[in-house]
Amino acid sequence: MANHPIVPKEAKPAEWPWRVGLVLEDGALADEIGQVLAAAGATKVFSFRPTVSSFEVANALERHRPEILFVELAKTTKPPAEWVAEVRRDEDPPLIVAIHAGPDPAEMIRALRAGASEFLCPPLQPAISEAMERIGTLLEAKQAKLTERGRTIGFLSAKGGCGATTIAGHLTAALQTVQPGVRVLLADLDVQSPSGHSVMRRAPKRYLPDALEAVRRLTSNSWREFVTPGTQNVDVLAASQDPWMAVPEQWRVESLFRFLSRHYSFVIADLGRHLNPSNWSYLPHMDELIVVTAPDVLALYQTRSILQTLTNRGFDKGRIRIVLNRNMTSPQDFWVESIEQMFELSVFGVIPNDYFTLDKMAEDRFEFPAGSPFGNAMVKLAGRIVRPNGAGPAKKAA
Secondary structure, three states: OOOOOOOOOOOOOOOOOOEEEEEOOOOHHHHHHHHHHHHHOOEEEEEEOOOOOHHHHHHHHHHHOOOEEEEOHHHOOOOHHHHHHHHOOOOOOOEEEEEOOOOOHHHHHHHHHHOOOEEEOOOOOOHHHHHHHHHHHHHHHHHHOOOOOOEEEEEEEOOOOOOHHHHHHHHHHHHHHHOOOOOEEEEEOOOOOOOHHHHOOOOOOOOHHHHHHOHHHOOOOHHHHOOEEOOOOEEEEOOOOOOOOOOOOHHHHHHHHHHHHHHOOEEEEEEEEOOOHHHHOOHHHOOEEEEEEOOOHHHHHHHHHHHHHHHHOOOOHHHEEEEEEEEOOOOHHHHHHHHHHHHOOOEEEEEEOOHHHHHOOOOOOOOOOOOOHHHHHHHHHHHHHHOOOOOOOOOOOO
16 A cells, blocks of 8 residues: 555554343353453343243344344254254344354354354453454444445546635535534545645544555444544545555445445545546546636646546546636636536536635634635535535526
């Protein structure tokens, strides 16, 4: 992966916010498991001895619906495969962790063949932590199937200086104005000139390559290691500057965006300027692509080139939006109408040339410039994104 600042990991307690059921013999092993789960934040919803009937365990699973079941399969009243089949009668059965007094290969094979996800024996640490991390990933995946997918919106600058990063950063705050409490991620995917964290006035500790490297084990809890809190309900995933960074493997990119779309209502992705091998790897995962241009000849020429390249490579034109930034007070309508005719696309948003507001912004903290011409235009743009069918094409800046 790319070179980037190495930040030492801080030791932190594991967090397993899962509901668990126990089917264990009383004794030191059961006590140790109970202590580990309590320390990790798990909630014990029931506890039985292995001699209890599978029918009673199945009823408890149906009533309490734990996500994980710890069980000594070797001590149940029926063979492991038969016992597991009888207790897993619910449509959404828990994951099973088989517990055994020793590292018996035959018992491990029997347990795994019966459907156990993990097999543990003393000493429980660190094996139980590693097992619960793997199980956490599986549980997150199960929950994701029931979660409405968020929208991923990419911002691509026609050329350097068009302001796509500034717009993307402030849009995260504007979305909070339009839809209070919505969860938003600002994902900086620009490896050439990453500056999303600078717009948000944040100093990241971890970076995009770290998240891609660890994508197999991402959960709600582990994700906190990789993002930097921005404003309220906004997180920042920072990119590290490395122009020679290898194009990420597609399975890593796909896994990352599948995770992000289940945890945020909006993922605002800064793709940098121009089309390049790096942002091409992210483009298939954008629900919409906003090309930010400006009223100057070079920016419009680059916009035409980007649109032609996207079309020639099969990118759906219906997913492309044009935002005109740094628009002059006059002749405003002329630029909008000319751009729409030139590119055969409606202008999705118009941002005024509000240098005064942007130049006066604080350098030590992020503040959304509500009430300014720039701020009003950003709120209007956010409204169009939240309610895409609620307004026609832009004609004037706010």
